[in-house]
Amino acid sequence: MRQPPIRRYDEDRVDGVCQDVGNAVDAASLGIGAWDEVPAMLSNAFPGSFAGLWNMSFTESRLNFQSWANVDPAFARSYAEHFAYVNPWSAYWNTARNGLVALSEDVSPARLYAKTEFYNDWLLPQRDAEAAAGLKLVGNRGETILFVLHFPLSVAEEYGHAAAHVLRHIRTGLGRSITLAGVMQAQTEDAMTAAALVERGRCAAFVVEGNRRVREANKLADHLFSSGRAVLVRNDRCFIVDPEADVQFASTLDKLSRGVNADDAKLFFRTSSGAWRVVMTALPAIVAPSSTSHLLPPRQLVLILVTELLPTADTTDLSVLKALAGLTHAEIAFCRRLMHGDSVTDAAEQLGIAVETARTRLKSIFQKTQTSRQGQLMLFLSRLR
Template structure:
């Protein structure tokens, strides 16, 4: 009979999927914890230039402790400089670099590690870099499990490192390609982005990609973090219930003029990537339109002259760009659904737009 599969085989399979699907990194971390049975795992992204890692995937750490880490404890974590200085390719145990008596005297140990089952021993491995970025995979083990468990974890991470490095490098290449093959000039009017239900970026066109660092930022695993906290809350709610009860309004408008809309299936958007027809993504996908809010009423003469719109059609175009539904436009204009539908068809035809999203993109580009 064939020998049973070594314990790392399922973990390697998770890493192969993580190379294509950002959600796979969390699945890998949880599978790693389950396989060891005595550790909590996390993955940090490390920028080679700054050398400062930060929390990206938190495994099964208690959510309150994870939030406290981001709010405070990452600044006093004695393992942070050790991770930044770690050579790639070989796992290390924390007692090799930080004696236990020194760790016990730290606030980080007493207030963060000790209350969590006394997670006193850390085992970590750093991936080989791609460009100027790499990963640090860390395991925190309970003190009572001792260095024997740490030695087992170290051997496992050594065997996983080539697969971890390969998965990270492939993910970085795909991420670069997924950003539309290039960036629009800074200050563009926005565009389309696709995320999974954890807000990890799958794809963005040039217009949306140009807003990286301005309207939103990305962590090493392409998780989208909007600069506007209320917009971030809206996006999370949209991902949690894209089509069900409790979903947020279809459009969020920020005070600075930016707005984000959850595109619906009926919007008929054509997505220019071979990935979208496949089955490599394990979690639901959402499509957001990021744009500048439609301009002031003084822009209506410009719309009319450029596209030959009537005054009513120019107003309809602005309402479409704001993300209003047909029913909402009819209510706002105190007219019938039939009239609004006819006006929308006329606007699409005159603006040579295939669907509503095109109207919003045209107006956003016109504003920028």
């Protein structure tokens, strides 16, 4: 049964709410409580309201975390799946300063959005709770953490000022928890990155975030960056020097950083100085030892391995493939084109054969070299230097 609203919030009552919500934040930060208890504690202190705590990357249009109190589970799911991305208040919160506490009736009343999908299909069906008070904090990756209480317009004056006081009171503690969690998370990621690179001394290896930012690199990768022969680093972000390969690199990196399997996690390209192979692998996402990491989800890091297939043109003697694997002269010529970075189609054109003939020839080469994919074949050939 819905509780009637409280019409008066005196100093003692507000101080009690501040204490309860602050304790819930501290408990969640220390791992002895759940983040679901934080919006629940706030909402329960204001009968007839509902509260939400969520983490949104506005620049990437991605909801990282959400927790709702007094909201039907179906509406919570629909918010994560759709309404978080059409919420008209996002424009206001995206530009608001870090630490801001605001009342919707003062800065952006719900009636301004009366014709929007969000207002009619998500907010109104909840209950009479069009007014809101909210707190914005910025996470360690620039994402926005919002803590919002919705309540009826009929009690906007009483609830609004009291809720704003509570949000200002817990602002420092919540911000401190987020900062600490970010530091712990970065330390965990750094340890994982170092472990991924420790045994990668034979090729250029580096770890990047989904936005191309280089987190760590081995010495060979540093030399590769400095030479600019295959990979460039600008403003701490990496780029493949070949434009077409860079497009494929960006697409694959985006998939891997979002936890999506990528069949094209290997790419080949050539430059004026040689041919190159790039292998991309998503590192395991490790949650930092703090429940705050649920509010700040682990970042997906990607390991990049770059191998030079042909240091200088025509220096690799592929004739050994005749004795080693029984390849014909035509098949060896085909391998040489692949070592130069040609695609199957390009190799067919260079050798004056049909594409279907080239594909048949590649299958024969796979069988004779006991490989099954072009990436495996390139690695096999690269060891013949």
